[in-house]
Amino acid sequence: MYARVTFVQINPEDLEGAVRDFDESVIPAARQEAGFQGALLLVRDDGTAMAVDLSDTLEHMQANERSGFYQSQVAKFRDRIVGHPRREVYRVAVARGVRGGVELLEEAS
Numbered sequence: 001m002y003a004r005v006t007f008v009q010i011n012p013e014d015l016e017g018a019v020r021d022f023d024e025s026v027i028p029a030a031r032q033e034a035g036f037q038g039a040l041l042l043v044r045d046d047g048t049a050m051a052v053d054l055s056d057t058l059e060h061m062q063a064n065e066r067s068g069f070y071q072s073q074v075a076k077f078r079d080r081i082v083g084h085p086r087r088e089v090y091r092v093a094v095a096r097g098v099r100g101g102v103e104l105l106e107e108a109s
Contacts, residue, residue, distance in 0.1 A: 001037060001092040002055050006074070006085050012047040014080040019043060022051065026073050033069060035060025047082070054092065061089065 010018050022041050030036050030053060037054035055061040064070050074085055 002058050002061050003090045003092050004053050004061055004087055006051040006087045008049050008085040009082040010047040010049050010080050011082060015043060015047055018077055018080050033064055
């Protein structure tokens, strides 16, 4: 499994809307991509954020970028992002005990 981590700074006043758009737009679209294994969005109140998307193979992740899909999803946040997103790819060495299902953690508590 591979993880692409996108580091981004979001305007703090746009943070809630960006979280909602990631959940309601990016995730459903990503589920249609070959190899999609899941995603996380980690945020701080100051707008610092990391999006982690998981793919079954490096080839699927690279195909996702070559097709322009990844770039089109990042572009959805163009008016909310400060500076340029930075991304890194990692091989997932251990993934145990990770459970999904909660769409927005604030609503679950």
